[in-house]
Amino acid sequence: NAGVTQTPKFQVLKTGQSMTLQCAQDMNHNSMYWYRQDPGMGLRLIYYSASEGTTDKGEVPNGYNVSRLNKREFSLRLESAAPSQTSVYFCASSEPGNTEAFFGQGTRLTVV
């Protein structure tokens, strides 16, 4: 039962470097999300995708781009990493409506 798989689990970047966080789900869900979590801030929505081929900005989209490659995969790209992007990133998927969202195990990113 893979559920939602995120890679990598840990990453250290230098300021200005770029990287892509990968997320894949095997539950045939339409909706996928990227959140970041900082101490005392809860989960803040970066981008979400209601269905394959669509993406929308969340609360904190600046500095990020996303790609909904197909129904299974939703990637998050940092084009030029900044120390302010040091955080734990969670990917999630769900069906729209009153259904449970499933999360990946998170990516702990440090930008130095």
Add this chain to the structure above:
Amino acid sequence: RKEVEQDPGPFNVPEGATVAFNCTYSNSASQSFFWYRQDCRKEPKLLMSVYSSGNEDGRFTAQLNRASQYISLLIRDSKLSDSATYLCVVYSGGYNKLIFGAGTRLAVHP
């Protein structure tokens, strides 16, 4: 104003205590409501959905007040294993997205 607001706590309670958390939301068109639990450095997991009529799952009771736009979670007979952060989550159908509160931290001590 944040879309979903919670008291961050921490709530420090002894085993066996009853504790209640509240959460308010700003979008009156919100459709679905949930409580998630998050253990330290782990991903959030669904604790329970919140229905308009209120619902109970063992020691946990969730209630929704649409008129006042808040939801609550009551935990009876607290256990050490209940220590975690509890996240209030609102689904906005119009925008098709899940919005999380910042979470309320609960610490149950012997």
